[in-house]
Amino acid sequence: MPKPTADSAALGLGVDRTSPVPLYYQLARQLETAIEQGLLAPGSLLGNELELAARLGLSRPTVRQAIQSLVDKGLMVRRRGVGTQVVHSRIKRPLELSSLYDDLEAAGRRPATRVLRNTVEPATADIAAALGVAEGSDVHLVERLRYAYDEPMALLCNHLPPQLLDLGTERLESTGLYRMMRSAGITLHSARQTVGARAATVEEGELLDEAAGAPLLTMERTTFDDGGRAVEYGSHVYRAARYAFEFQLLVRP
Amino acid sequence: MPKPTADSAALGLGVDRTSPVPLYYQLARQLETAIEQGLLAPGSLLGNELELAARLGLSRPTVRQAIQSLVDKGLMVRRRGVGTQVVHSRIKRPLELSSLYDDLEAAGRRPATRVLRNTVEPATADIAAALGVAEGSDVHLVERLRYAYDEPMALLCNHLPPQLLDLGTERLESTGLYRMMRSAGITLHSARQTVGARAATVEEGELLDEAAGAPLLTMERTTFDDGGRAVEYGSHVYRAARYAFEFQLLVRP
DNA sequence: ACCTGCGAATTGTCAGGACATATAGTCGAC
DNA sequence: GTCGACTATATGTCCTGACAATTCGCAGGT
Numbered sequence: 368m369p370k371p372t373a374d375s376a377a378l379g380l381g382v383d384r385t386s387p388v389p390l391y392y393q394l395a396r397q398l399e400t401a402i403e404q405g406l407l408a409p410g411s412l413l414g415n416e417l418e419l420a421a422r423l424g425l426s427r428p429t430v431r432q433a434i435q436s437l438v439d440k441g442l443m444v445r446r447r448g449v450g451t452q453v454v455h456s457r458i459k460r461p462l463e464l465s466s467l468y469d470d471l472e473a474a475g476r477r478p479a480t481r482v483l484r485n486t487v488e489p490a491t492a493d494i495a496a497a498l499g500v501a502e503g504s505d506v507h508l509v510e511r512l513r514y515a516y517d518e519p520m521a522l523l524c525n526h527l528p529p530q531l532l533d534l535g536t537e538r539l540e541s542t543g544l545y546r547m548m549r550s551a552g553i554t555l556h557s558a559r560q561t562v563g564a565r566a567a568t569v570e571e572g573e574l575l576d577e578a579a580g581a582p583l584l585t586m587e588r589t590t591f592d593d594g595g596r597a598v599e600y601g602s603h604v605y606r607a608a609r610y611a612f613e614f615q616l617l618v619r620p
Numbered sequence: 621m622p623k624p625t626a627d628s629a630a631l632g633l634g635v636d637r638t639s640p641v642p643l644y645y646q647l648a649r650q651l652e653t654a655i656e657q658g659l660l661a662p663g664s665l666l667g668n669e670l671e672l673a674a675r676l677g678l679s680r681p682t683v684r685q686a687i688q689s690l691v692d693k694g695l696m697v698r699r700r701g702v703g704t705q706v707v708h709s710r711i712k713r714p715l716e717l718s719s720l721y722d723d724l725e726a727a728g729r730r731p732a733t734r735v736l737r738n739t740v741e742p743a744t745a746d747i748a749a750a751l752g753v754a755e756g757s758d759v760h761l762v763e764r765l766r767y768a769y770d771e772p773m774a775l776l777c778n779h780l781p782p783q784l785l786d787l788g789t790e791r792l793e794s795t796g797l798y799r800m801m802r803s804a805g806i807t808l809h810s811a812r813q814t815v816g817a818r819a820a821t822v823e824e825g826e827l828l829d830e831a832a833g834a835p836l837l838t839m840e841r842t843t844f845d846d847g848g849r850a851v852e853y854g855s856h857v858y859r860a861a862r863y864a865f866e867f868q869l870l871v872r873p
Numbered sequence: 874a875c876c877t878g879c880g881a882a883t884t885g886t887c888a889g890g891a892c893a894t895a896t897a898g899t900c901g902a903c
Numbered sequence: 904g905t906c907g908a909c910t911a912t913a914t915g916t917c918c919t920g921a922c923a924a925t926t927c928g929c930a931g932g933t
Contacts, residue, residue, distance in 0.1 A: 387924095389886060409848065415913055426888045431914090439692075441810055444846055447914045448896030454848025455752075464869045499708075556870070557694055563864030564817035564837040582835035582860075584817040593697055595662065595707025607835075611816030616717045616867065617809070642916060668883055679918050684884090700884045701926030 382423060390425060394433035402442055402453055413443070413451040441617065464558050464590070467513060467521060467603075468543025476515040480540045484510040487529070494526050497589050497600040505529050509539065512574055519575045521605040531598060544599065553598060558590040562612055567604075575606050582607040633676060643678060647686035655695055655706055666696070666704040694870065717811050717843070720766060720774060720856075721796025729768040733793045737763040740782070747779050750842050750853040758782050762792065765827055772828045774858040784851060797852065806851060811843040815865055820857075828859050835860040 380401075382393045401407045413419070413434070420430045434451055437443045445451045471478035488508045495502040507527040513520050525544060527534070532551055539547075548555065563585045572579040584605040592598050633654075635646045654660045666672070666687070673683045687704055690696045698704045724731035741761050748755040760780040766773050778797060780787070785804055792800075801808065816838045825832040837858040845851050 391886080417913085428889085429887060432886090441848075444848070445914065446896075447894065448912065450913060454844075454846075558869045559866070560869060561864050561866045562815050562837075564835045564860035566835050580833070582817045582819050584815075584837075591707075593707075595694075595697070607817035611814050611838075613812070613814045614867070614869065616811045616813060644916080670883085681919090682917060685916090698884065699926075700924065701882065703883060 380423060382425065391429050391432040391436070394423070394425070394430065395436045398433065398437055399440075399442065402437075407453050409453050409455045411453055412449075413453070415450060464545075464555055466543040466545035467523070469545065471513075471515050471520070477517070478520075478543075479514040479517070481512045481514070482509070482536045482539050483512060484508060485534060485536050485539065490526070494600055498526060498528050498597045500528055507531075507534055509534060509544070511539065515609070518609075519606070520609055521603055522571060522574055523601065523603045525599055525601045527599050528597070548598060554593045555598070556591050556593040556595070558588050560586060560588045562586050564607065571604060575604075577606060584610060584612070586612070635676060635678065644682050644685040644689070647676070647678070647683065648689045651686065651690055652693075652695065655690075660706050662706050662708045664706055665702075666706070668703060717798075717808055719796040719798035720776070722798065724766075724768050724773070730770070731773075731796075732767040732770070734765045734767070735762070735789045735792050736765060737761060738787060738789050738792065743779070747853055751779060751781050751850045753781055760784075760787055762787060762797070764792065768862070771862075772859070773862055774856055775824060775827055776854065776856045778852055778854045780852050781850070801851060807846040808851070809844050809846040809848075811841050813839060813841045815839050817860065824857060828857075830859060837863060837865070839865070 380394070380397050382390050384390070386393065398407070398413075407413070414422075416427050416430050416434070420427045423430070434443060434445070438445055438451075442454060443451055444454055468478050468480070486508050487505050489503045490498065490500055490506045492502050494506060495504070498506060500506065506529060507525075509523075509525045509527070511523045511525075513523055531553070532547055534547075545555065564582055565585055566580045567575065567577050567583050569579045571577070571583065572581060575583075577583075584607045586601070586603045586605070588599075588601045588603070589597050590599040590601075633647070633650055635643050637643070639646065651660070651666075660666070667675075669680050669683050669687070673680045676683070687696060687698070691698055691704075694707065696704055696706055721731050721733070739761050740758050742756045743751065743753055743759045745755050747759060748757070751759060753759065759782060760778075762776075762778045762780070764776045764778075766776055784806070785800055787800075798808065817835055818838055819833045820828065820830050820836045822832045824830070824836065825834060828836075830836075837860045839854070839856045839858070841852070841854045841856070842850050843852040843854075
């Protein structure tokens with residue numbers, strides 16, 4: 368028995384029909400935690416769908432929907448005629464579209480922000496194209512210096528469509544841009560990023576406490592909400608010695 | 621009527637039941653091309669699911685499955701009580717997990733490869749951890765210099781588990797690593813990447829035709845197949861002036 | 874003019890069944 | 904002993920039907 372079938376009875380699986388949480392979602396969460404806790408060993412086969420549905424008192428489509436969500440996350444693999452098994456290594460989920468502020472705060476690195484500029488300016492051609500507004504129309508411009516542990520970390524230049532947010536300088540210095548968007552009811556959906564590197568200019572070196580010519584990590588990002596509208600275009604530079612991007616790429620067939 | 625309902629009859633929608641291609645997939649592709657060609661205007665409402673199913677002679681679950689795949693790609697948004705509409709701006713699909721060789725060839729930049737090393741060595745601790753093998757066990761080591769337009773572009777150092785591929789030096793110089801994997805029946809699934817920057821060492825500068833201290837873009841990547849096994853660990857450096865990473869991040873709720 | 878409650882429209886969830894198809898193991902013929 | 908065909912098994916696809924939850928427009932009252 369090289370690939371044992373998991374004993375689903377021992378996994379504490381079971382749904383609560385009085386809960387407003389969808390049944391497929393309850394099951395998916397339970398399976399996911401079972402995988403994370405090692406109760407479902409990598410490579411082990413999940414019992415077949417019909418049997419699993421019968422034991423839980425669910426229909427097969429519901430069970431399939433739960434399993435499919437885990438397959439989409441890369442936690443499981445289905446093979447016709449064989450069954451569904453847990454992948455061998457832990458594939459972490461794709462990183463959430465995150466803000467630098469949240470990342471730093473989650474790492475306990477005491478983020479701080481100094482606002483260098485906070486104005487409204489006419490959009491240049493490339494910025495208008497990125498945000499999907501008319502060239503020359505007013506856009507917000509925010510330039511910030513981000514610190515961690517009281518040391519400069521990154522220089523952030525962001526452009527936003529007009530009348531999207533109330534960009535008070537005090538709030539900008541106490542929280543992150545994405546958090547302000549979320550609390551304004553904007554649901555972020557995706558972002559297109561370009562990451563590169565270049566040498567620091569003299570001005571950048573002074574602001575970031577680096578020598579001119581020091582390697583910097585650059586990132587340009589356009590962020591879209593769930594309606595597909597661009598809500599932000601950012602042009603950031605990071606001190607290479609203190610920051611790197613970590614993320615996951617998925618193959619989409 | 622600020623949000624017109626699309627006239628699906630004019631979109632040439634219709635499925636071929638004699639085809640072995642799944643019906644939901646046929647429909648999804650047709651909708652996707654209609655969006656790309658502008659026949660389905662951004663913001664326009666797709667007719668309701670029941671009516672669409674009736675017109676196409678399909679059941680509602682099949683139509684839902686087709687639409688859901690487009691929603692997952694970020695091309696459409698569903699709202700209960702409202703309908704399904706095309707997102708406002710074109711959100712391009714997340715970039716496929718790609719190899720540098722394929723990228724360069726697709727851009728017509730005449731990629732070439734010089735193999736610097738191609739040996740088997742015992743795994744160090746960090747490489748063993750990345751590949752999920754025992755420390756000290758044999759792993760393949762491949763070091764290559766990648767050219768575009770006869771100019772050096774990147775220095776690629778890759779480690780692979782043993783007996784995964786036949787790594788002939790001649791094949792390595794004529795194609796890319798991922799292409800060799802795919803033709804060996806390996807289905808790539810995802811990759812975890814870390815992207816940063818640093819200054820070039822003297823050796824790197826000589827190989828890449830840059831001065832020592834020039835900014836380089838660095839990338840470390842572990843790639844997994846669909847069974848969750850690590851199939852490659854790469855440590856690459858790119859000339860910053862000639863290369864940048866472009867990719868898309870999705871919010872996963 | 875504004876607020877409130879009702880109802881129509883639409884997607885979200887779930888059930889149960891039917892048949893198709895790929896996989897792996899077994900059994901038989903050679 | 905080896906190779907091929909058959910069969911059991913599991914997922915892939917698709918159908919019909921039903922009810923719940925959410926949104927938005929509209930009528931009515933304040």
